[in-house]
Amino acid sequence: MSTGESSTGASAPAPPAKVLVPTNTVLTPEGQQVRARIDPTLTVADVVKQLVLNLKLDEPPANFALRSDMDELVTNDNMRKMIRSKANLKLVKSPKREARDIAHKLSERDDKNLKFSLFSLQKHIKEEDFAHEFISAGGVTFLVETIYATHGNTLAYALTAMQHLMELDYGWDTLDEHFIHKVVQILSSPQSLINVCRPATAILKKFVEADPANAQSPSTSSPVVVQPGSVTRYGFTIVFEQMRRQRGLLETVISRLGSADTAMALHSMMLINSLLAHAKEDRWEEFVAELEKLNIRKSVIRLMASHTIEDLSSCILDFQANIIRITHRKKVTMVEPHAEPAHAAALKFIWLSSKLEEERDEDGQILKWRKLGFDTEDVSMGFHDVGVLGLECLRNFAQSNSDFPKLVSEQLSRPSERRCPIARASNEVVELLSEHWAIFAPGYSTSTTFQPLFLDFVRVHALATQFFIRMWTESGAATGSNASRDDFTRIVALVRSQIKVALRSENVRPWSEVERDFLDCEYRAVRDRQMKELELEDDLLSKVPVRNLKKKLYKESFEFVRQQRIQCLLQGAWFMNAVPFGVSSKELSRRPARPWRFMRMDNGLRYLHYVDSAVKFPVRAGLEDLPERIDIAAISEVATGTCAAPAHLDGHGGSSSDASPLSFSLLSAHAGSLADQIAPDASRWADWTDGLNMVRPDAGHVASQETAGFVDALTDIGLKIQLLNLSGEMVEIPSGLSAGPPPRDQDFFFADFA
Incomplete structure (x- = not known):
């Protein structure tokens, strides 16, 4: 390698066999520019050594490194590319020396140099040699102290440096709950600057994901042991405890989903997704209930209509998948009014909204929930298939429908065999919507588009349940002579057909069109369309046992x-x-x-x-x-x-x-x-x-x-294979099976059948 001032003088032509080495401009520590021909076969250490010797610098070569004019560190991997592109280079302090100097400046807390040191730190902390030296020099402690003591842009630089440091899988295990609470405080303040909130949100997300369970290999189920020095020692529980200490955090984070700064909305969405994905069993209901109380779904629906970058699309789809997990969990969670005060309160609200009074039937038994359309007075069994999700939907239907008492009394005025069982209709609509949105498992969503109507599940449920009751009346089921069970099955088929039509292309259809499809359509038009659909598909697939089988196969x-x-x-x-x-x-x-x-x-x-x-x-x-x-x-x-x-x-x-x-x-x-x-x-x-x-x-x-197509195809193929024998023998499949109440104690045995 040779260095020297650039020259325009003539020179002897190079021998034909010799390859011309590109010339790079190198900025020296003294601010001078020199021209250097760098041999690309050398290592970076050799190049730096020759530069130091040629420039006659007093310090050892180990104290120096090369960077591009964009501050990218020159390594053995990228040096050839920079030489070929004739990149402008700088001879600067080595990463280790720079790390020691910055750690020292942070410890001095000199306001004059602090901001510049933090600006350099946030850029260089990703480099392995720099990070090792910065951590060993106690830099993490000095950085934490800086975060506690600064504000404004200086705080933004410090938090960004910490954010980049936390990308490493070592070195930040000393951060404690007090620091997490400080980050929570920063995020909770509506006055915090956007450039402060962005890295603070990312830091909190990293703490949530630094869960000991994430360090465990998926192939083993042995208890997780946190090794000394491991950064996977935090997780949802620790973060959530600090969130509870600071009121208003979730409300502020959700409000930032509407920020004009797209990156801020992105970070907020990612934090919410991480919290949902890592929520622990003992805090799950409390956390989800608080999110629902703050109308998180409406905020995301608004975000669907206003997002501008691809990153937000992915985060919104992640959120939809998390809501599918929540919805499925609610659906399989049993209603237990004697054990859960919230369940009892919801049932009480439904009953009071109906404006009915308890009676006794001909056998002297209490007649209460059967008036609303349940088969028995055991409401836990009534919600057996739809769980807490069904309870929430029926409660919302009673609350949002001002005519709910009128609907109930109108059905009670008819003979028992001709009444529309409102509670059963509500539960069936929950099943139909769950089938439509493939809420079969707490796994991943196969939807590749936005589903704003799914996020508004209870609102769609209220519309569809109202449609169910109207179809019952308009179809003549309320005045016909056939058994109400047959009528119920027939109306279920109509509602399933209408749900497919009303909820089509939901990512582009306005809510007004969905309402019109449910509220203004006539029975005859729905029936004619449903009959045409039956000609194209097997009625067997609508049977409840077959639907349950499809869920399992899905x-x-x-x-x-x-x-x-x-x-x-x-x-x-x-x-x-x-x-x-x-x-x-x-x-x-x-x-x-x-x-x-x-x-x-x-x-x-x-x-x-x-x-x-x-x-x-x-x-x-x-x-x-x-x-x-x-x-x-x-x-x-x-x-x-x-x-x-x-x-x-x-x-x-x-x-x-x-x-x-x-x-x-x-x-x-x-x-x-x-x-x-x-x-x-x-x-x-x-x-x-x-x-x-x-x-x-x-x-x-x-x-x-x-x-998504593979999942659907495998499900359909598996279902058809399972049904081949049944359909071939024309075996009658019932629409529903009654399992009876579970044993009340352990004093029972299973009978042996020969």
């Missing part, structure tokens, strides 16, 4: 597809390194230097290991050939259709300036894109985009129609 099918996707990640695959869509044509033709990347996930499902290469080569099993890695917990978004192939590698039949439909980017909420790839085919694209979504700690949705 769970199995989804888990099968999920495991298949994860196996693809564990096996690994080659991808093309791409360029984010929208960069300049100059950058597009220049990047990346190595066109191919092989990626493979580790068995613990925590890291995505990879290697970049100029050519594809046989990759051995394991991770030895994959030196680099991406923390899956750092991936906030698996965005699709985001990047293009470099011009010289474009093989997709079009201009490389167009985003490839097989492209995807792994985005971080604050560090931009972690990876930009193009899959070799549509199947590999679906495997990886959905597989990565399925293993992310706070995710729960799929991105491709292919995955």
Whole structure:
């Protein structure tokens, strides 16, 4: 390598066999610019050593490093690229020396240098050598003290530095509950600046996800033991305790979903998703109840209509998946009025809203809940199939419908066999809506579009239940001579048909059209359409036992597809390194230097290991050939259709300036894109985009129609196979089965049948 001032004088021509080494401009510590021809075969350490010798600097070469003019550290991996592109370089302090200096400046708390030191810290803390030295020099303690003592932009720099530090899987295990409470206080204040709240929100999210359970391998069920120095020692419970100490935090976070700053809305949405995904059993109901009280669903519905970036789309779909978990859990949670005061209060509200009075029947038994349409006075059994979800829906129906007492008294004025059982109708609508939105399991959602009507479940339920009662009247069921059970089954079929029509394309239809479909349609039109539908499908599929079988098969099918996707990640695959869509044509033709990347996930499902290469080569099993890695917990978004192939590698039949439909980017909420790839085919694209979504700690949705279609297809095939024998023998399947009440004690035995 040679250095010297740039010259325009003539020189002797180079020998033909000698390769011309590009010339880079290097800024010295004294502020001078020198021209240097750097041999790309040397290591960075050798280059720095020669620069120090040629510039006759007094300090040892170990005290120096090279950075680009964009402050990117020059390493052995990227040096050739920078030399070829003739990047402007700077000879600066080494990361270790810079880390010691910044830690010392933070300890001095000199306001004059503090802001500049924090600004440098937030940029360099991601570098491994810098981070090691900063942590060993006690820098974390000094940074925490700075966060306690500063405000405004200085606090924003300090929090951003802490946020970047917490991307490491070591070094911040000393942060205690007092620090978490300080972050909660910062977030709770409506006066906090946006650039302060963004990193504070990300820090709190990281604490939630640093759960000891996340450190456990999925293949073992042994008790989790937190190792000394492990940062996975926090989790939902610790964070939630600090949230309870500071009133108004959730309300403030939810209000920021409507922020004009899209990044702030994104961080707030991600924090809510993490809290929902990691909520512990003993705090789950309390936390969810508080979110519902603050109308979180309405805030997200408004966000659906106003979002502007792809990141928010993914977060909204994650939220939908979390709400499916909540809805399913409520549906399988039994109503226990004697054990749960909230259940008793809801039942009391429903009864008082009906304006009825208890009576006794001909046998002297209390006649109360049967008046509302239950089969028995045991309301726990009445809500057996729909659980707390059914209770909440019936309560909302009684509260939102001012004619509820009139509806009840109108049915009671008719003979018992001709009444519409309102409570049973409400529960059946819950089942039909659960079937429509595939609330079969607490797993992942297969919806790839926004579902604002699903988020408004109880409101749609009230409309559909009102429609059920109206169809009962208009169909003649209330005055006919047939048994009410047959009438009920017939109306259920009508309501199922209308739900499909009214809730179609819900991501684009306004609420007014949904209301019109339920409130203004005539019985005859609904019946004619339903009869045509019956000609195209088997009535057998509407039977309750068959619907229950379909739910079971759906769970199995989804888990099968999920495991298949994860196996693809564990096996690994080659991808093309791409360029984010929208960069300049100059950058597009220049990047990346190595066109191919092989990626493979580790068995613990925590890291995505990879290697970049100029050519594809046989990759051995394991991770030895994959030196680099991406923390899956750092991936906030698996965005699709985001990047293009470099011009010289474009093989997709079009201009490389167009985003490839097989492209995807792994985005971080604050560090931009972690990876930009193009899959070799549509199947590999679906495997990886959905597989990565399925293993992310706070995710729960799929991105491709292919995955959703596989789940549905496997469910339908399995159902048809199960029904072949029954339908072939024309065996009559009943519409419902009564299991009877459960034993009241343990004094029973199972009979043996020969």
